Amino acid sequence: MQVRLEHVTHVYAGSDEAAAVQVLNDVSLDIAPGAFAVLRGASGSGKSTILNLIGAVDRPTSGRVYLGGIETSAASEQHLTLLRRKSIGFVFQQFNLIPTLTVFENVAFPLSLAKVNRRDIDSRTRAMLERVGLAHRASHYPNELSGGEMQRVAIGRAVIHRPPLIVADEPTGNLDSKNGASVLELIRSIHETEHPTIVMATHSDAAAAFGEYTISVADGNVSR
Numbered sequence: 001m002q003v004r005l006e007h008v009t010h011v012y013a014g015s016d017e018a019a020a021v022q023v024l025n026d027v028s029l030d031i032a033p034g035a036f037a038v039l040r041g042a043s044g045s046g047k048s049t050i051l052n053l054i055g056a057v058d059r060p061t062s063g064r065v066y067l068g069g070i071e072t073s074a075a076s077e078q079h080l081t082l083l084r085r086k087s088i089g090f091v092f093q094q095f096n097l098i099p100t101l102t103v104f105e106n107v108a109f110p111l112s113l114a115k116v117n118r119r120d121i122d123s124r125t126r127a128m129l130e131r132v133g134l135a136h137r138a139s140h141y142p143n144e145l146s147g148g149e150m151q152r153v154a155i156g157r158a159v160i161h162r163p164p165l166i167v168a169d170e171p172t173g174n175l176d177s178k179n180g181a182s183v184l185e186l187i188r189s190i191h192e193t194e195h196p197t198i199v200m201a202t203h204s205d206a207a208a209a210f211g212e213y214t215i216s217v218a219d220g221n222v223s224r
């Protein structure tokens with residue numbers, strides 16, 4: 001899926017006392033279908049802001065955002081909800097698993113939302129759990145897993161419906177180097193086999209090395 005930002009500006013409105021914060025100033029960006037791009041930049045430079053715009057979680061203050069030719073910055077909330085469910089997989093630093101669901105149910109969740117039939121949900125979820133190396137933990141709950149295991153479950157959930165776009169915000173930020181490496185290997189294997197577009201923000205040189213190229217974020221803008 002192609003990702004395109006055209007002259008995007010983003011301002012977070014402050015409360016009455018707090019001044020508004022302009023984070024992005026006239027950002028234009030093109031990421032080709034199937035590319036693996038890495039966002040780098042200092043804390044507060046706007047990486048998560050860009051990922052939220054790309055993932056259609058937030059709208060730009062001005063400018064346009066396109067995903068695969070659809071202008072998401074102009075689409076209805078209803079349309080965006082469906083687009084996010086069907087076409088985007090999200091991976092977060094904090095994993096964001098659903099604590100009341102088992103590992104199996106967490107990974108199956110996007111298929112349940114898509115009303116896939118029960119038998120297919122079962123076989124696809126089992127296959128995904130094998131792939132992320134957690135078949136033996138299917139009936140456990142997230143709080144019974146290590147951080148690395150939680151992130152592998154979260155990646156299984158992010159990709160089980162084969163979204164053409166994966167947005168990852170510091171996916172190894174809470175992991176030690178060994179678990180981080182296993183999560184990055186998993187992301188790389190998904191990229192190699194399914195060819196989704198991946199946009200990943202990271203502070204880590206080791207993580208950045210997994211991408212095809214780097215986009216630097218600084219002073220409200222981006223450069224390659």
Ligand SMILES: Nc1ncnc2c1ncn2[C@@H]1O[C@H](COP(=O)(O)OP(=O)(O)OP(=O)(O)O)[C@@H](O)[C@H]1O
Pocket residue numbers: 012013021023041042043044045046047048049050
């Ligand atoms: N909801 C918000 N309201 C006001 N300001 C915000 C909001 N979200 C982010 N900001 C500000 O916007 C700027 C960019 O934030 P963003 O989270 O995009 O940075 P980042 O590059 O992801 O940083 P980090 O590496 O620490 O995750 C920061 O100055 C931040 O304080």
Ligand SMILES: [Mg+2]
Pocket residue numbers: 047048049169201
């Ligand atoms: Mg961030």
